[in-house]
Amino acid sequence: MKYKSAEFLEELSFKETRALYKSMGRSDADLKGPMIGVANSWSELVTGHFNLRQLSEFVKRGVYRAGGTAVEFGVIGACDGLASGHDGMKYILPSRELIASDIETMARAHNLDGLVMLGACDKIVPGMLMAAARLDIPAIMAVSGPMLGGAEFDGRKSDSTSLAEAVGMYEAGRCGMEELERLEDTACPTCGSCSFYGTANSMGALSEAMGMSLSGSALIPAVYAERLRSSESTGRKIVELVNKGITARKIITEEALENAAAVMLATGASTNCVMHLCAIAYAAGLDPQKIFAAIDALSEKIPLVAKVNPASEYDMEAFYRAGGVPQVMKEIIKFLNAGTLTVSGEPLAKNLEKFKNPYGVDRRVIKSAKEPFSREKGLCILHGNLAPEGAVAKPAAMDPSMFRFTGPARVFDGEEAANHAILAGEVEPGCVVVVRYEGPKGGPGMREMFHAMKFLYGMGLAKKVALITDGRFSGTNGGCYVGHISPEAAEGGPLAALRDGDVITIDIDKKEISAALSAAETAERLRGRRAPARDVPHGWLEIYAKLASSAAEGAVMKIR
Secondary structure, three states: OOOOOHHHHOOHHHHHHHHHHHOOOOOOOOOOOOEEEEEEOOOOOOHHHOOHHHHHHHHHHHHHHOOOEEEEEEOOOOOHHHHOOOHHHHHHHHHHHHHHHHHHHHHHHOOOOEEEEEEOOOOHHHHHHHHHHHHOOOEEEEEOOEOOOOOEEOOEEOOOOHHHHHHHHHHOOOOOHHHHHHHHHHOOOOOOEOOOOOHHHHHHHHHHHOOOOOOOOOOOOOOOHHHHHHHHHHHHHHHHHHHHOOOHHHHOOHHHHHHHHHHHHHHOOOOHHHHHHHHHHHHOOOOHHHHHHHHHHHOOOOOEOEOOOOOOOOOHHHHHHOOHHHHHHHHOHHHOOOOOEOOOOOEHHHHHHHOOOOOOOOOOOEOOOOOOOEOOOOOEEEEEOOEEEEEEEOHHHOOHHHOEEEEEEEEEOOHHHHHHHHHOOOOOOOOEEEEOOOOOOOOOOOOEOHHHHHHHHHOOOOOOOEEEEOOEOOOOOOOOEEEEEEOOHHHOOHHHHOOOOOEEEEEOOOOEEEEOOOHHHHHHHHOOOOOOOOOOOOOHHHHHHHHEOOHHHOOOEOOO
């Protein structure tokens, strides 16, 4: 077949291009096959990406064995964990747009025939999938795999977030400094994406669920030999997709995104996935509001069949050994669009037929749809007078006693003020902590309230205090929280009208979040109100703040 790259590698007028390739040791034979880009987000900063240099060698081996030519290039990839709790977090969500644009630029500028995207962490996987959707060339997402769990702490294997919980325990006198320092050395025993079911592993799972990763590959631990074999298989498969003309938009369809949403709900995945699925839809030329509405509708019928840390004591290795994404999809098959195309070149149903789990199903981790952990609402979309456009909650990580929670507001304009008050013991049981002006525009960058929720847990308040915000949460957070409240406070959303003492009700069963304020009272309070001034550095963050859409639309840089 005629490859796209051949348009400038075989034309007489492009001899210069061939010479440039040959300057790096390429041969005439190398320039005959399909040119496969390997977009690699490896770095020495991010544990989730630390093994990608090794995995890229296996991907490239597969590409060459299948008759292609692999051309590797670097992609940025920031770590939520390293950026958490300070202004660095403002750059994390906006980095998703940079990642998508980075890969789009490299692929278009160099006429690549196909792409293998190597990533792992929270915004990297959705950013890469957005790039594939924009480009509409053959592409496969390959992740690094989860790290193994750490030494036991507080009733489960520890992970990086155990440290934040332990800090809260230390402040409350429930943990000593010696134990805290020992935990620092034992919580993260290997590299890989963090060992809990946070956004990184959730998005890896959803990439597989929508058909953009090889079946059974998403949750293979980073240090397993199977991760290396899967990487080589990915390299072989991308050449096959190029030869068959199977491009990303033939896979990333509305039906495929609904499958991803179903797995998200069935596993109680990170709340951030709602926003990322909407963003991927936008990149694919689909309507993100339809995906948002589909998630809302599916939450009423998809059973919760898997519970993984932070919703249980079981970590990602246990989830993988229990059957991972394929086993979950087999359990909820009647809710899926089984005919959707996948990167295997075959429909989803065929992949699931072929799947065999050598470890056997572990019903402590993955249950059947007939006997699930719960009948519905792993995640859910809330509406009400505080969230006219919607908000996101995660019942799978809540104690059922908090499914209906009413309390007086304790209002903070920004994350730092809330964190300080919690650690200082100034947040009383029974209240609803409100953290506002942390949305896509108002933050800017929509930071996650990771530390606030972890501090509440450590202080023994996780079942006594709720937290709501126009910002985000970490996929590791548990407790009664509501995020992504839209419209955000900086855009004149109702959160901006709240005052200390206003009574707020969160009702999971009714999917409502409301304040005891009339429409007239809210409008009166909002009249003439301005968002607090933010010191936004000149540069990328300033650009994102001007173009960012609401969380309900994926918090994308909206240009159409």
